[in-house]
Amino acid sequence: MSRDETDPISRAEQSEGTAGTACCAEVPKVEEDTVVADVQLLSALGNDTRYELVRRIRAAESDVCVCDLEAAVGLSQSAVSQALSRLYSAGLVTRRKEGSWRYYSLTDDAEQLVETFDALRTDDE
Amino acid sequence: MSRDETDPISRAEQSEGTAGTACCAEVPKVEEDTVVADVQLLSALGNDTRYELVRRIRAAESDVCVCDLEAAVGLSQSAVSQALSRLYSAGLVTRRKEGSWRYYSLTDDAEQLVETFDALRTDDE
């Protein structure tokens, strides 16, 4: 698929205050919302604890409860709960309540991102 | 492509110390190196300044010198240099020297990651 049209970046636009500089071309501005939204996802995943949780949830056959994740990553219950909350508000996991347990699983976004990283490693470019 | 075989996660394995717990299945362990390597990339991208730099470099027609990026993101020369260094050591940008200028462009990894994010937004799942 060609991505030039769907690209959310506005091209060829006045940069702010450096119109006639010497060294190279204008640098187009980037959609502010795009940056903020993507960084939200990236920074939620860009942490050892949270990324390991995502990986473990994905590797499990079914959805996973907090108590088992807690044992798996070796942190306090509170730390795991906070990490999962952050992943939840970033839209990377969903949760389902069953009795007093909460079962977490990945969203499609998270699945796709993890797959992309696996692909990068596989292509070893 | 089926990803079940290339998946770098070791499945169905003793979790550490919670063998007979009640609530749910075992949580497989995750390759430590995988987590560390991916988080390296994710945390490098997961910052407003650095992600905006990546977006701007990508949006430019050719590779971009530090001075123009500096003007574009509105931070000090030092801040931009540090951000680009971080992106460089994460393997997200390459740099080429021409005279006293340094021209930065994206690596294939960075291209692919940004494309993935655009795709997530486009599919609006």
Add this chain to the structure above:
DNA sequence: CTACTATATTAGAATATGCTTATATTAGCA
């Protein structure tokens, strides 16, 4: 009701991050 279990939330301390300022390096030119 009480007691217990699973999870969430709050508070606070230790550490990490990201900027600015100042200084170092490197290239080009007189």
Add this chain to the structure above:
DNA sequence: TGCTAATATAAGCATATTCTAATATAGTAG
């Protein structure tokens, strides 16, 4: 050589992050 421009690096401060410990909430069982 010395001067200037482009970039990199170092030091330090302000703020953000991420834990732990303590407490709150909700659900289950007696």
